[in-house]
Amino acid sequence: MVAGAESPGSSVVAQPSAARPTLRIRPTKGWAALNLRELWSYRDLLWILVERNIKVIYKQTALGIAWVALQPLIAAIILAVIAGRVAKLPSDGAPHLLFIFCGLTVWNYFSQTAQRSSTSLVNNAQLVSKVYFPRMLIPLSHTFSTLVDFAVTLIMLFVFMAIYHVPPTLRLLAIPGFLFLTAITATGVALWFSALSVKYRDTNYALPLFLQIWMWASAIIYPTSMIESPRWQSLFALNPVVGFVEGFRWCVLGKSALNPTMFWITVGMSILALLTGAFFFRRVERDFADII
Amino acid sequence: MSDVTLSVQNLSKSFRIAHQRGGLRGYRTLHDELVTLPRRLINRLRGNGRSTSETFWALKNVSFDVKRGEVLGIIGSNGAGKSTLLKILNRITEPTIGGVDIYGRVGALLEVGTGFHPELTGRENIFLNGAILGMTRAEIKRKFDEIVAFAEVERFLDTPVKRYSSGMYVRLAFAVAAHLDPEILLIDEVLAVGDAEFQKKCLAKMEDVAANEGRTVIFVSHNMDAVCHLCSRCILLRQGEVAKSGDAAEVVATYLGGEQDQAPVIDFPPVDSEASFQFAGLHNPKGQATTSFSTSEPVLLKCLFKVRRQIEGLQFSFAVLNFKHERLFYSTVSMGDPPISVETPGEHHLAALIPGRLLLPGRYSITLALHTPKTKLYDIRRQAFSFRIVATVADRYDGFSGDELGHVHADVKWQRIQNVSATHRETAMV
16 A cells, blocks of 8 residues: 555545545655644634633732733843943933833743743643644644733833833834734744754753843844944844844834834744744654654 | 445554663653764764664554444553554554545544643633544533533532542543544543443443444443443454454453463462462363363363361362353352362362353353452462353354353253243133
């Protein structure tokens, strides 16, 4: 029997009624299709997993959702003191705290999505080895559930805007667009790392280090405008997080180094991250149950 | 042959067993990978990159069809490939060679409570578990009350399941899965947990699912009673291959019968006990040692055992068991006519004659014991022998396999009478 052969006549042997099998299980080789239709048919499970993630994080915690607000607040204050008072870095003329909080809003969402989903498959090993469903749903569910944390930080960002008397403008309407780009990039990174962590358990040690380096390379406590040559700026934009951070600053503060070239590089890199992550994940997911 | 709902064709699955330096970890680390990269590249260039692993075939060329409404049992010892087969059918893992065609929606219950989250409440877990098993939210809502009623957890719906007793946990998990609506249901070892009453309820539900709703069930279990009771057909796997397939009772009998005939005589290894068996054998009336008897032949059990000191009330007894290991009857030396005493020290040679025309055709086993009733067990040899009662042409069992008929050959007197109603009236008048 030829593996994976789709000869139209072969099903007739077992099935005189000539009905098409609803499911053919065959070994797959090489790169697999993304199978978005199946993913869509499991959307109910995705929402229930998202709900579970949110509930589980805040059950049996004393401060509950307050942790979400506290963590970026304290980080922003520390970074603002270091950048503004100690290192005396420029901030494109904006108040340091607000300037940094813009960056942290994006960065926290990005890094939390990557971090939570990278361990998600291993944490759900029992599920992966016992039940079938598109495995991608597990890391994907964190892209959505982390939005709760993002919403809280975003509200805090608006509060900071009020405190510093920064008037809201129509530019704020572009935030969902930048959020979308951030989400797909984070998903791509999450797919890479969650798949790798099934095979290599030390991925979970490597990721925080990797994220830390990434954070300092992402113009969070300093403006991209510190880089003067436009050519170097474009190169810098190959890190898509730079684009998101500058995008948020443009929405909130109106001043940013974001230019069309940089924007399109960011969009391209986001899509690249998502697609490579998704295809890599599909490629290795068939072995998950055997090695997890 | 029209209604095939699941067709397995030449299915094989291999695992690579890595002989690694790092010990027993199944996974590798990025660190290992990076450190050994140069060496592996060199190995690959030289063409001997595969020398450190070995291929193990968990399934070898398995083929079978399952028809709509059929309940198929899959049995076999641990490591025979049962779970791997179910995992492939359930798409958890991929086959290496061959394939499966499935006509209908598949639902699986591979382990009770998979996907339950301890922190979530019963209510939340019903939705989570249902969705994981492939139900939509609307479907779960529709069946919610039914599930809760079946699981008998109404009062604890809003309690986190980590506070549930294990019984409640299992009941809830089974209830969710049992209310799945797949055309093909895969079940693995679900009934190993839960109390007897709940097991009965589960079995009844499964029977209902298969018989009344016309769904196909594939059932993997070590519970031979359940397999015999539920399954119309059964497959025995041995080392990844189909060893036998067919009528459930027959396949179960093959499996329990040790899969091949045992020796009719046994020399027992000595045990450290005040009374112990040394030798036993089964013989036919001609004096030949055998494990196969016709229905009319008596079975002669001969036994030698040693008693090392005077033991008050010592009994030598045996029990005959059916293929499901249920006791059919028991006999001991004091039930003999005249009774025999084995209390004195020394070697005892005894024979017990199980009369012919007592057992119906089928597979049976014998357990031997030396004990003082209700106080002490000196030596027990469970299922020391297995033997077969074979139907002869004269028996006229008309094609039934013995295990379906029952076990006892009752000496029923059959006669033709003139008029049933007349006879009845006469007796009533008397």
